[in-house]
Amino acid sequence: MTEKKAAPAAPTRASAKKELPEHFKDYKHVWVFIELERDEVHSVSWELLGEGRKLADTLKVDLCAVVMGPPGEGLEKAVRESWGYGADVTYVVADPILADYRTQSYTEGLETLINTHKPEIILLGATTLGRDLAGSLATTLKTGLTADCTGLEIDDGSLAATRPTFGGTLLCTIYTLNFRPQMATVRPRVMAMPDFTEGRSGKRIDFPLNIKENDIITKVLEFIPDTTSDKVNLAYADIVVAGGMGLGSAANFQHVMDLARVLGADYGGSRPTVQKGWIPAERQIGQTGKTIRPKLYIAAGISGAIQHRVGVEGADMILAINSDPNAPIFEFAHYGIVGDATQILPALTKAFEQRLSKMRKAG
Amino acid sequence: MHIVVCIKQVPDSAQIRVHPVTNTIMRQGVPTIINPYDLFALEEALRVRDRFGGKVTVLTMGPPMAEDSLRKALGYGVDAAVLLTDRAFAGSDTLATSFALATAIEKLHQEDPVHIVFTGKQTIDGDTAQVGPGIAQRLKLQQLTYVSAIRDVDSAGKSITVERRAEGGTQVLKTTLPCLITMLEGTNTLRRGSMDDVFRAVRSEVRTWSARDAGVEDITKCGLRGSPTVVKKVFAPQPRMEKAQQIDALGKSPAEIADETINMLFTASNQLGDDILKLTEAI
Ligand SMILES: Cc1cc2nc3c(=O)[nH]c(=O)nc-3n(C[C@H](O)[C@H](O)[C@H](O)COP(=O)(O)OP(=O)(O)OC[C@H]3O[C@@H](n4cnc5c(N)ncnc54)[C@H](O)[C@@H]3O)c2cc1C
Ligand SMILES: Cc1cc2nc3c(=O)[nH]c(=O)nc-3n(C[C@H](O)[C@H](O)[C@H](O)COP(=O)(O)OP(=O)(O)OC[C@H]3O[C@@H](n4cnc5c(N)ncnc54)[C@H](O)[C@@H]3O)c2cc1C
Numbered sequence: 001m002t003e004k005k006a007a008p009a010a011p012t013r014a015s016a017k018k019e020l021p022e023h024f025k026d027y028k029h030v031w032v033f034i035e036l037e038r039d040e041v042h043s044v045s046w047e048l049l050g051e052g053r054k055l056a057d058t059l060k061v062d063l064c065a066v067v068m069g070p071p072g073e074g075l076e077k078a079v080r081e082s083w084g085y086g087a088d089v090t091y092v093v094a095d096p097i098l099a100d101y102r103t104q105s106y107t108e109g110l111e112t113l114i115n116t117h118k119p120e121i122i123l124l125g126a127t128t129l130g131r132d133l134a135g136s137l138a139t140t141l142k143t144g145l146t147a148d149c150t151g152l153e154i155d156d157g158s159l160a161a162t163r164p165t166f167g168g169t170l171l172c173t174i175y176t177l178n179f180r181p182q183m184a185t186v187r188p189r190v191m192a193m194p195d196f197t198e199g200r201s202g203k204r205i206d207f208p209l210n211i212k213e214n215d216i217i218t219k220v221l222e223f224i225p226d227t228t229s230d231k232v233n234l235a236y237a238d239i240v241v242a243g244g245m246g247l248g249s250a251a252n253f254q255h256v257m258d259l260a261r262v263l264g265a266d267y268g269g270s271r272p273t274v275q276k277g278w279i280p281a282e283r284q285i286g287q288t289g290k291t292i293r294p295k296l297y298i299a300a301g302i303s304g305a306i307q308h309r310v311g312v313e314g315a316d317m318i319l320a321i322n323s324d325p326n327a328p329i330f331e332f333a334h335y336g337i338v339g340d341a342t343q344i345l346p347a348l349t350k351a352f353e354q355r356l357s358k359m360r361k362a363g
Numbered sequence: 364m365h366i367v368v369c370i371k372q373v374p375d376s377a378q379i380r381v382h383p384v385t386n387t388i389m390r391q392g393v394p395t396i397i398n399p400y401d402l403f404a405l406e407e408a409l410r411v412r413d414r415f416g417g418k419v420t421v422l423t424m425g426p427p428m429a430e431d432s433l434r435k436a437l438g439y440g441v442d443a444a445v446l447l448t449d450r451a452f453a454g455s456d457t458l459a460t461s462f463a464l465a466t467a468i469e470k471l472h473q474e475d476p477v478h479i480v481f482t483g484k485q486t487i488d489g490d491t492a493q494v495g496p497g498i499a500q501r502l503k504l505q506q507l508t509y510v511s512a513i514r515d516v517d518s519a520g521k522s523i524t525v526e527r528r529a530e531g532g533t534q535v536l537k538t539t540l541p542c543l544i545t546m547l548e549g550t551n552t553l554r555r556g557s558m559d560d561v562f563r564a565v566r567s568e569v570r571t572w573s574a575r576d577a578g579v580e581d582i583t584k585c586g587l588r589g590s591p592t593v594v595k596k597v598f599a600p601q602p603r604m605e606k607a608q609q610i611d612a613l614g615k616s617p618a619e620i621a622d623e624t625i626n627m628l629f630t631a632s633n634q635l636g637d638d639i640l641k642l643t644e645a646i
Binding site (some may be wrong): 003031034035037038041042079096100102103127128129131132134135136138140142144147148165166169170171172174175179217218219220222224225226232235238239264265281288290295296306309317318319320325329330331332333334335336338339342344347348350351355356359360 | 457490491496497499505509531533534548580591592593596599600608621622628639640642
């Protein structure tokens with residue numbers, strides 16, 4: 001257990017110094033790590049290309065994608081798609097060793113690529129893979145990493161990464177002023193999916209992975225895929241109905257599920273409802289749960305704390321039901337009903353049922 | 364086998380209140396707790412010790428009052444506790460935090476070789492999940508994040524097999540020791556401390572290390588100076604331009620309110636009806 005040699009001497013006080021050290025000045029371009037697993041790209045990677053495009057345009061630099069994985073059609077498709085979603089340049093690290101995600105192979109591969117091509121910004125998805133990789137990479141690179149950002153902007157040439165703070169109501173903006181690359185992770189669905197341009201093409205740069213299987217200490221004995229029944233597809237649902245502590249009891253959650261069923265919606269809840277055991281953890285919505293971007297979000301008995309808000313703000317329409325007219329949720333909901341959710345929800349279920357059956361009959 | 368568990372003392376989020384006028388967090392008087400995610404790491408460490416023998420050391424970096432958390436951990440049957448406390452650590456981001464903790468673990472390792480380092484998945488305050496990987500990389504430990512179960516530890520202390528939550532499934536990984544494990548929540552239930560342990564917790568020694576005691580040579584890698592990230596502003600989110608359009612509920616029955624709501628939603632989006640019909644078709 002030995003500490004690796006540190007990067008060049010750090011400035012004495014990160015916040016005080018404005019001028020970027022000389023050896024970091026040639027760090028250029030915005031990179032997005034494309035998360036490819038078992039031939040599938042996690043859609044958070046495309047969402048990040050959409051966001052990266054804006055940053056690159058502001059900085060007037062290239063947007064680059066990094067695709068790592070085993071050689072094959074899955075990887076080739078990911079490369080083509082990265083161009084369609086806006087990448088100008090795609091770095092490709094193709095090696096059979098990369099078939100399964102392992103910290104060591106991905107960290108070393110990406111670290112070498114970064115030290116060679118020197119990006120100024122790298123964005124990764126805040127998934128289990130992305131958080132594992134970003135955390136290890138930022139340490140080996142000795143640079144700053146901002147977790148779970150909800151907003152990314154360029155401010156005076158630097159990445160301004162905004163994320164919620166502890167305790168309920170505030171956001172903070174974090175910079176990495178004196179180190180490169182500037183790193184940030186963003187959770188799935190926080191950013192909108194960009195448009196796909198069919199036939200758009202970009203530059204491809206292949207890069208070797210100079211690691212042998214024997215060098216990698218951790219071995220994957222087995223991969224057990226989740227059964228479909230465990231999968232909660234909340235993040236991608238078109239309509240979501242959710243309940244909070246205002247429902248008063250686990251039994252009352254049935255009202256949420258009933259409305260969800262009638263609307264073909266998925267259902268979820270605020271964090272305390274998960275902590276109380278009213279609903280399973282996969283159904284938590286918010287900063288430490290799922291981020292959703294449905295066409296319609298119905299929130300019943302949820303106060304609208306910042307950690308909840310950041311998870312639902314991407315919804316096209318938000319309807320809030322809350323007995324307190326001053327509940328913070330009414331500050332970002334589009335429609336509000338002040339009333340008792342345990343009465344309004346069943347009434348909505350019934351009214352929707354009638355309305356929809358009429359529509360079905362009318363064809 | 365020597366197992367180190369990193370725990371962080373955090374304000375109890377359930378007790379946090381926000382100032383109604385200034386919108387700032389009122390931290391005064393908020394009780395502190397062991398970061399709830401770390402309790403899964405603590406319990407798993409104790410289980411590994413109970414199964415395979417050895418000792419468990421808990422480590423925290425924080426202000427002097429973080430000793431409370433260490434004493435609580437001792438009450439669950441932990442064997443030794445180290446408090447890393449120094450003004451030089453103030454303002455640490457995750458890179459500086461992992462530096463301080465890794466340095467202290469290295470020192471513990473020299474006293475008694477460390478086989479496994481446990482951390483929680485993340486904290487409830489900083490909430491970055493970056494400190495575990497940070498320690499692993501600094502100490503060149505095999506990094507096993509989001510571990511849901513430990514299947515086996517080789518009795519000679521040479522290898523470990525774990526189940527790890529990955530995207531879309533579970534990886535079964537085998538690696539060599541020493542390693543760092545970040546433990547997934549909900550994977551075990553914390554034991555009750557025995558009476559003996561609870562009494563011992565009060566009397567046990569908590570070793571208190573300054574940066575120098577822990578073996579930090581380069582103090583500029585600690586605290587604010589060793590932190591590449593800079594928090595530049597803290598602000599309240601913009602309220603939406605217009606407040607929510609309220610459905611007038613006064614004196615109306617739930618059925619009337621529901622009808623009015625649906626009218627309004629369908630007026631706002633003429634697609635909504637078709638969308639719902641499509642979504643319910645499959646059922
Ligand atoms: C680090 C951290 C991460 C967090 N992550 C998340 C997260 O991912 N997701 C999340 O949701 N929270 C999260 N939280 C918790 C968050 O701060 C809030 O505590 C939580 O969202 C509140 O849940 P709630 O709205 O259900 O409960 P409450 O805040 O208790 O609100 C209940 C609401 O119901 C209303 N009500 C009461 N009775 C009725 C009734 N009969 N009909 C209608 N309305 C009624 C009340 O007026 C009130 O507004 C996190 C907190 C921290 C510190
Ligand atoms: C609102 C807020 C936002 C922040 N955002 C960032 C950010 O984006 N990037 C950044 O670099 N820093 C950030 N920080 C600073 C960061 O919280 C601190 O560096 C903190 O010391 C460790 O990070 P964490 O709480 O996120 O721990 P995590 O990485 O979430 O913790 C993982 C595990 O590491 C162990 N651990 C963590 N801290 C300690 C400790 N002090 N002693 C013992 N074990 C510990 C625990 O086992 C814990 O379960 C933020 C702080 C706050 C309050």
